[in-house]
Amino acid sequence: MDGSSAGPAGAVGLLRSAFAPGAPDSPQGPYLPLALLREIAPVLHDEELDTRFLTGFADCQAVLSGPAFAVPDGDWLRRERPEWAARPAAEFFYASLLGTNGAAHERLRAPLTAAFGPRRVAELSAGVEKTVEELLDRFADATSDGGAADFQEIVGYPLPVAVVGELIGVPRADRERFHRLGRDAARLLEPVRSDEDWHRADAAVTVLREYFAALLRERRARPTGDLASALLAQAGADRHPGVDRHPGAESPPDGGRHRAGARQPLGEGELADLLLLVFVAGFETTAGLLGTAVHTLLTHPGQAALLRADPGLLPGAVEEVLRWDGPVLMTERLALRPVGVGGVTVPAGGSVTAVLGAANRDPDRYPDPDAFLVHRTGVRVLSFGAGPHYCFGAALARLEGALLLGRLLERFPRLAPAGEPVRRSSACLRSFDVLPLAATG
Template identity: 35%
Template sequence: MSTVVSGLPPRFDALSPEVVADPYPSYRELREAGPLCRMGPASFGVTRYRDVASLMRDPRLGSEFPDSYHRMSAGEGPAGEFFGQIVLYRDPPDHTRLRRLIGKAFSPSLVRAFRPRLERMVDDLLAEAAEGGGFDAVRDLAFPLPVMVVCALMGIPAADHDLIRPHALNLGRAFAAIVPQSDRAAADEAVRWLRGYLGEVLATRRAEAGDDLLSRMLAAEDGGDTLSHEEIVDNAVFSFFAGFETTTNLIATGCAALLEHPDQLGLLRADPGLVPRAVEEFLRYDSPIQGVARMVREPLEVGGRTIRAGRVLILLLGSANRDQERFDDPDSLLVTRDPNPHVAFGGGTHLCLGAALARVEADVVFRSLLRRFRVLAPAAPPTRRTGTFRAYESIPVAVEAA
């Protein structure tokens, strides 16, 4: 029989300067206080690994929110309306259909076939660093690479990458739990511009298909079911967030973590075969996405408290990934950690569609850094980028070529 808990759980302000700088001490305090915290009107954060891992697969939670929620979160413009169309915020049966069809375009075989081209991209980006004695891991690597990759996968010409990049960055503003008023115009313009651009590209693919993602999404069919023009455009726009923001921050936080832990960098130099484990540890240690929202569709109990239907639960992935009940020495970076059952990519039916691609990008990047440079060291303190995600503005790196 469950125990009913009285009193309010502690409040958590995810945007306080202390939390933005380093959320992990606050997460520890929250986990010790209980499995829930208050985060906003009718919303609670879930702090512990066991509950987060279980709730990601609980059918009583959904990802489809009412239009009023998206308008409250992102405003009345295109960004608020856009969320109702993408696979991230749809529940079965629509989510099942969209994921099945979009998944045909993001097949593992496509990711494997793309790796040689990805390796050339990384080599090109690092070539100047080898000559100049240093580079910025965000500006020169983590920021440009994911947009290059998504554009290449969609068959978008390289000449347009610089046009797309600022809109892809601003699109990330729309994915905050509550988009600040100061960011809403930029988020709306990003959605509007990317929809228009990709809509034109899609029209050319209808006339002459290729072997790119948009052509694959056009051709995807299952039992006579296909994707509409609007579904392809909006989910292609979403892929700029999924393929850009998360991967940018994975590469950046991984670089920052290695520079801060030269002993772990030494382990990777001694055994580059540890790179896949290291990538998983970067995802756990400083998760690019710290939390995901779920709508409570049926009453459920968490830690002795009944959460009513219509409430919102924020599954705090960053907190779960530092839970001492699940991970030994959770606040240490250990590139040899195995197993590593982190929840950085979510789980259940909403497991990140681009997880395989993000892992391959990070694997190529860190292998290339180890191969090209015999010295990787901080050139100046890194600076954080404020916002919802664990992101960096700048990570200056001093290097010596191998």
């Protein structure tokens, strides 16, 4: 059934109540209105926003994975939103991994494959464990007098900032100020952007671009083992295929013309933008996952007890957190041609918004979807997207979540909420700004 502003009574009102930034939080969050919306209008055309909101798992998965849909890109920007085109933040976003399709997207994504592959993530495990211990030491010190401390400030944000900063090559002394800049740049993820969103995103992108351009210049002169150095080396190999093979390597039969490096190499500005995206994407949503995971377990003490008794449940518990309240609530796609979704025809160029949070609680996909169960099996979430734009950092985020939860529950058996948490004011991102906890609750 296709809802519209003149369709099922209250459908648009349910949508507004689910996505309103700063709306009163509740145990159901936005999920109760989204569940009701799925029942009365699983494909809801919001005429004011001119997009069709999808709340069913199958529909969302089909849109994210299918070849008939693409993300809004630079061509869309210049055609549909020319007033944005001169903005630094828009120019960055719609030329980035998040705003490109097809060959342009693969060209940007390919250099990151090794950096975020299973082998590299496994290699990072020891460093993540060390950082977890250091941050939990700080949390222990902050709560040693029996009082409360803000978990997000001490652990939730610093952990992913440290992990992705170490991966990229951002010096430790520079990472703290990137918290604010990264949050400002992440305002580009909002489905409706205010003038203030654009102003702050433009300023943040400008500063971060300059920073990563300078970091690349430094790594070009003095390479290390970080991602910035690896991207420079890969770009050099792409420009001169076969030249910087390791000694003794055989030349390919075609002289290197058709190796991976045959694609157009990334320029300096593109490399800086790629590092910018990796940094912001690598901590902003992961910080949301970490805070939500901790809060969810503490408000479900029976499930936390199961994890303490059986740490083998930790990876599944992270998946259940992602399903139950993932860090990204929705994402947009455009139809490349007329295509049917949920019994409704979306015209060519029509916008659809996959509501990931609603899809992950679809009762047709998960029995008892509103229950948080760390032993749930068969969980395949859409929280990291699907298809060509599946999140390249998903494995690293999962690793951080499992390692943090395991050590937190072990070290602080009496951990408890110690005040009212403050949710981030966002229609798209599910995260905490403040999460007060006590170690002796």
